[in-house]
Amino acid sequence: MISVWNNQHTWHSQLKRKFKTERAPLINNEEVKRVKEKFRQARSLKTPEESTSTCPKRLKPSLESCIVGEDATSVEAHIKLCDEVDAMHPSPVNICHRISENFTSILPNMLKPVKDSPLKKLYMEAREDALAEDIKGIDFRGGLLLLPSIFKEKIEDFIILGQNNPQTPYPAVQLKAQGLKYALSRQCQSVVNVEGIEVCSCTSVDEAFIAAFCMYFVLNMAYPGYLKKTLTFLQRRIANITGDGDKSLPVTVTQIVNLLH
Numbered sequence: 001m002i003s004v005w006n007n008q009h010t011w012h013s014q015l016k017r018k019f020k021t022e023r024a025p026l027i028n029n030e031e032v033k034r035v036k037e038k039f040r041q042a043r044s045l046k047t048p049e050e051s052t053s054t055c056p057k058r059l060k061p062s063l064e065s066c067i068v069g070e071d072a073t074s075v076e077a078h079i080k081l082c083d084e085v086d087a088m089h090p091s092p093v094n095i096c097h098r099i100s101e102n103f104t105s106i107l108p109n110m111l112k113p114v115k116d117s118p119l120k121k122l123y124m125e126a127r128e129d130a131l132a133e134d135i136k137g138i139d140f141r142g143g144l145l146l147l148p149s150i151f152k153e154k155i156e157d158f159i160i161l162g163q164n165n166p167q168t169p170y171p172a173v174q175l176k177a178q179g180l181k182y183a184l185s186r187q188c189q190s191v192v193n194v195e196g197i198e199v200c201s202c203t204s205v206d207e208a209f210i211a212a213f214c215m216y217f218v219l220n221m222a223y224p225g226y227l228k229k230t231l232t233f234l235q236r237r238i239a240n241i242t243g244d245g246d247k248s249l250p251v252t253v254t255q256i257v258n259l260l261h
Contacts, residue, residue, distance in 0.1 A: 099210060100140065102238045106260040107143050113150050113259060119180060120146060126184040134185070141184050141206045150256055151229040158212070158227055159205070169195045170224045171215035173208040194219065217241075229253050 114120055123142035130138050148155045157168050159175065166172035177188035183205040190208040191198045194215055202208035213234060216223065223231045233253050235241045249257070 098239045099234065103140060103143060107139050109260045110143050110146060110150065114146050117149060122181040123184055126181050130185060138184055144206055144209045148227060148230045153227055153230050165196055166193050170221065171212040173205065173212050175205060
């Protein structure tokens with residue numbers, strides 16, 4: 001061990017002498033002096049906390065470094081403004097997401113208050129004939145179509161079968177399918193009409209239902225009396241959309257809310 005240590009000491013001494021010999025001519029070199037001065041100034045600008053640190057600090061990502069022309073305050077105000085706009089004028093994509101997410105929680109309780117009807121029978125038949133992976137979609141579509149019957153409202157002026165034009169100026173869904181059972185079971189071509197004009201086309205009854213619901217916000221229309229409770233429930237309790245001047249929910253709607261939740 002002593003021999004090894006002596007050899008290492010000798011090599012270390014030789015390297016030191018070699019470096020001193022090579023550096024000696026550079027002491028008076030102007031380029032070396034400039035680099036030394038620059039390094040000395042950089043060290044003097046460091047805070048005591050930085051100079052004593054022996055490891056590089058992980059820099060926290062900042063909004064200023066990511067967004068040109070923005071600071072933390074303006075970005076926060078921008079996000080707040082976007083949230084306010086979305087609350088007043090929600091996009092169809094957000095509405096679809098909210099309805100799909102919140103509707104799932106009440107589906108198990110929806111069939112209890114629904115009285116026996118041709119539509120309920122069609123829904124049950126479509127569910128029995130479906131594959132396991134299709135049941136979730138059938139439940140969602142069936143729940144939307146059965147919702148008006150829970151509030152004792154009719155869906156005939158909102159969902160129209162065949163080529164007959166809707167007899168209402170309010171948003172309505174016109175299904176091109178063979179029947180409601182077909183529309184419940186799979187995707188089917190449908191259009192949304194407002195005042196007899198085709199506004200958009202959809203590939204499923206649930207997509208058309210939500211698109212027609214969105215038309216009330218796009219066109220700033222009041223809900224019709226024959227579907228007011230259903231649409232109010234969708235807006236306030238499923239899509240979580242509120243506006244200035246909104247009154248408290250009617251007693252009948254509140255009772256259904258408590259029943260479903």
